Amino acid sequence: MFLTNEHPDYRKPLDPVDAETLGTKAAEEVERYLTYRDNHAPTPLHTLPALASELGVGTIHIKDEGFRLGLGSFKALSGSYAVIRLVLEEAGRRLGRPVDLVELHAPEVRSIASGMTVACATDGNHGRSVAQGARLVGARAAIFVHSGVSRERVAAIARFGAQMIRVEGTYDDSVAEAARASAEMGWTVVSDTSWPGYERIPGLVMQGYTAIVREALRQLPGPPTHVFVQAGVGGVAAAIAGHLAILLGDRRPTFIVVDPARAACLFETARAGHPVRIDHGEPTVMAMLECYEPSLVAWRVLSRVADAFMTVDEEDAVAAMNRLARPVGDDPAIVAGESGGAGLAGLMRAAADPAMRARLAVDAKSHVFIVNTEGATDPSRYAALVGMAPADVVAPLAAE
Template sequence: MILPNQHPDYRRPLYPVDADTLGAAAAEEVERYLTYRDNHAPTPLHMLQALAAGLGVGAIHVKDEGFRLGLGSFKALGGSYAVIRLVLEEAARRLGRPVDVAELHAPEVRAVAAGMTFACATDGNHGRSVAQGAQLVGARAAIFVHAGVSDGRVAAIARFGAKMIRVEGTYDDSVAEAARVAAEAGWTVVSDTSWPGYERIPGLVMQGYTAMVREALRQLPEPPTHVFVQAGVGGVAAAVAAHLALVLGDRRPVFVVVDPARAACIYETARAGRPVKIGHGEPTVMAMLECYEPSLVAWRVLSRVADAFMTVDEEDAVAAMKRLAYPAGNDPAIVAGESGGVGFAALSKAASDPSLKAALGLDAASRILLINTEGATDPARYTELVGISPAEVAARRRGADA
């Protein structure tokens, strides 16, 4: 399904706070922070020429966040960045002077961090980023995971020394429980979703994501005409769409937000014209996107800068994983997790349907940007769905590049 943006705020300017948070100057500062990370390197941008020809579009480029900061997901840019910012701000408050990221490992800053605990709820990737950020600065982390989070993803977070807390129910239940326990314990919640009265920290998380858009624009031969980005609570889609709109202005691409059909909280919010919480149904294979209530900040942004909203089915997501792992022609193989290839799944769906293709203006001149938001963050699940291990896919890519 596809739904054009019909909100009254569509194409209106962003709120000043959102423009400041997600604009060029903010992204430049995020990149400066990244230079102080030991394992930082820009993630690759893959060109899929054979795939573009098969879909009847001019070019397809995939920004591959499976290589981001050793965590295998774009989320590495958000939670850890927010943790670092919050530690530096608290250090500045206590020391009575500005504290720059260059001082992150100074003894007086580490002493401040040692007294802080950062909490969040997660489907897997955001919690890993918060835990890594806390370990990096010498703070503690308490990560809340709901019943659907696999043991493999829990273990991947726990290796950073985080306290793991299981919560019955859905992701939204774990968000509520993290907020409740953190308030009682005096912990700082670093959430990638927002609610009334809690907007600044999710804004910092979204700000972290702008670095990958800035990288992609440098790597692309020309700005994209179309961008498909998947949504959970909407944070990454809002960050990407807002940054592109602010930086490219009238040259901004057509921006399509993509939801799992079984957890389409952004799609249903767009249909209603206001934030709505949807019912919890059958779980989706797109586990990192299984969210039932949108982030208020993300929706505020998307209501202005998203052009259309789509949903994809379970089989679409798995087919996308397989097609990226077994590419056509000389295209590189890409390891995309269950949620990583959802933007590609939507593009495939749209390009294969003449009415959808026409509605989005997709043609032989279209230049598509997609984001592989995660690699195989649960290798066992990836192997089960694709029929080949992520290591074997990576080996095939290395062989093709040799």
Template sequence: MFYLNRHPDHQKPLAPVDAETLGVAAATEVERFLGFRDNHAETPLRALDALATELGLGAIHLKDEGFRLGLGSFKALGGSYAVIRLVLEEASRRLGRPVDVAELQGPEIRAIAQAMTFACATDGNHGRSVAQGAALVGAKAAIFVHAGVSDARVAAIARFGAEMIRVEGTYDESVAEAARVAAEKGWTTVSDTSWPGYERIPGLVMQGYTAIMREALRGLDQPPTHVFVQAGVGGIAAAVAGHLAIVLGDARPTVVVVEPARAACLFETAKAGHPVKIAHGEPTVMAMLECYEPSLVAWRVLARAADGFMTVDEDDAVAVMNRLARPAGNDPVVVAGESGGVGLAGLIRAAADPAIRTTLGLDAKSRVFVIITEGATDPERYAQLVPARSPAART
């Protein structure tokens, strides 16, 4: 399914609060914070020349977030960044002076962090980021996981010392439970989705993701003409689309948001013109994108900065994992988890459909950018879906 953005706000400037969150100054600050992380390195930017030729495109470049901060996912940029920011803000309040990230490991700051607990719900990757951030600053973490989160993903979070709390039901139900318990116990909720009255912290999480586009734009000879980016609640898609709209203005690329057909809350939201909660149906293999209600902040950005919304099927996601593992020509081998290659799957689907291809202006001059949002963060599942190509998870 494919739908062009017809929202009245399409192509209008971002709301001032979102422009501040996703703008150049904020992205610069994110990169400054990353400079204080021991294991920070820019993730690889790779060209898929053979696939571009096959699809009749000028170029395809992908950013491989499977190498991000030892967590194997772009989510490493969001939750941990928000945790660090919130600790510094609390320290500034208590000490009565500005506290910089350079002081993060000082005894005064550590003592303040030790009294703080950060909570979130997760499909797997966001929880790892929040737990890692809490461990870095000496705080506690309570991570809520729903019934569909695998034991391997739970174990990957627990190794950071987080308290793991199982919740029956879906991701959206775990979000509600995490917020309820956190409010009851005085914990700080660090969610990657937003709801009425709760926007600033999800905004900080999205802000962390701007580092991806900062690095990509530095590494590309020319800005992309098209971006295909996957979405669950919409945080990464909004961060990418919003930052590009601010930095490139009228020269910004065409941005297409790609979701699983079984969990297409943003697609349905775009069609309705307002946030829509969709019914929970059969689970999708794209586990990190199995969300049934969009983030309000993300939708506010995407209504303005996304140009199209589309869905891909289960087979599309698995096929792209295998294509990346066994590439044609001189294209590099790329390890993409179940949700990691969904943006690329959307591109392949769009390029093969004459109507969508024409609508989006995909041709031999197109320079397309996609993000591999996760590596094999669940090695057992990866081995099932990509037989005989089962590397250890990037941890």
């Protein structure tokens, strides 16, 4: 399914709050925070000339977030960042003065953090980032996971010392339970989705993703003409689209939001013209994108700066994973998890459809930017879908 943005707010300026959240000054602060993180380095940007030729586009560049801060996912930029910001703000309130990042490990700040509990619902990656952030600052973490989250992903979160709480139902059910229990226990919810009256913290989460754009624009030979980014609740898509719009203005690329067909909450929201909750059906293989209601903040941004919305099927996502794992020509091998390659799946589907190509002006002069949002965060699932272990995919590169 495919549609262009027909919302009345399309191409209007961002809401002032969102422009501040995703603006240059905020993004610079995110990068300053990253300099204090162990294992911080810009993630690789891969060029895929053979695939570009195959799809009839000029260039394809993929930003590989599988290498982000040792967590294997773009989410490493967001949950931990928001937790650190919240701890410093609470310390400032308690101490009666501004508290900067350089004081994060000061005894008085650690003492305040130790009395805080941060909580969130997760499909896997966001919870791992929040739990890591809590460990970094000395706070406690309570992570709510729905019944579809694999044991491997739960174990990856628990290793940071988080309290794991299982919730029957979907991701959206776990979001509701995290909010309910946190209100009862006095915990701070660090969610990557927003709802009426709860927007600032999801805004901080989105703010963390601006680092992807800033790194990519320094790595790319020039601005892209097209960007395909996958969406769950819409946070990363909105952050990338919003920051690109602020930086590039009228020169910004055509931005396409890619949803799983089985969990297309943003596609259906765009079709309706307002946020909608869709029915839960058969689970999607794109587990990190299996969300049935969009973030209100993300939709407010995307309604203005996204140019088109589309869906990809299960086989599209698996085909993208396998194409990246088994490259041709001089293309590098890339480990993309089930959700990580969904943006590429969107490009591959669009390139094969003459009508879609024409609507998006995808041609031999197009320079396409895509984000591989995760590596093999569930190695067993990855091996089952690709037929190779993640280590076997990247082994030839290591040998070089």
